[in-house]
Ligand code: SF4
């Protein structure tokens with residue numbers, strides 16, 4: 001359960017399910033932003049922290065810094081619990097076997113990553129775009145992607161599996177089998193680190209790092225993320241912008257954004273955007289882990 005507080009308590013004062021706290025002692029916010037105290041109650045622990053709230057009319061993309069802070073704090077609760085039980089995290093910089101997994105991003109993250117690529121200097125941008133193209137050609141060649149399907153609407157396919165969860169597992173396994181590095185990986189370093197997807201922020205393990213290279217996942221003990229922020233953002237996009245509540249495979253993010261970016265430029269009140277995300281976090285926390293995502297077609 002997440003409760004949240006802000007400098008604008010009157011706006012939500014008729015919502016009895018929430019607890020408010022003024023944030024007068026918070027750090028000076030960046031220009032164009034206010035700050036909001038979030039009270040997090042999760043896995044039996046309470047935490048209070050500050051997130052940036054964009055002022056005035058803003059887009060869902062402007063809420064990504066707040067969403068990253070939310071998911072980082074939720075993961076910190078889970079990681080601290082693992083450590084207290086004698087299971088410290090194995091992840092370290094330069095360790096990148098996990099950057100060969102299928103990564104699913106929300107529409108807002110897909111757009112943000114497309115913007116990140118567009119902001120790169122021309123030569124570097126061309127190299128990154130070529131890695132995206134190369135990865136897609138590879139997955140088309142083995143049938144996980146269909147070349148002839150409309151770009152921006154297509155997803156990754158798995159026909160094996162009796163139900164959604166099994167198809168997700170099969171697709172994830174076949175994807176990892178190919179050992180195609182994420183297009184953002186250069187010299188075992190993520191060049192999009194500050195803007196890396198929520199899934200990347202939520203993935204860490206307590207098992208030996210070398211086990212992460214096992215294709216069948218044997219010996220890998222991932223920390224279960226208390227919240228999956230990508231589906232949370234996808235559902236917020238549906239509620240606020242009327243978008244399809246889906247996630248997008250990272251390697252399709254650039255072609256997806258070319259066709260679908262329009263609604264993500266719609267502006268809403270920044271506090272309303274944060275409120276929607278927090279409400280969707282509450283829903284996600286209560287959901288069964290395997291029913292949180294729906295990117296397999
Ligand atoms: S998940 Fe595994 S491969 Fe990725 S950083 Fe952690 S230990 Fe390294």
Ligand code: SF4
Nearest residue numbers: 099182184185190200
């Ligand atoms: S975005 Fe960065 S952290 Fe995530 S899979 Fe790609 S290289 Fe790894």
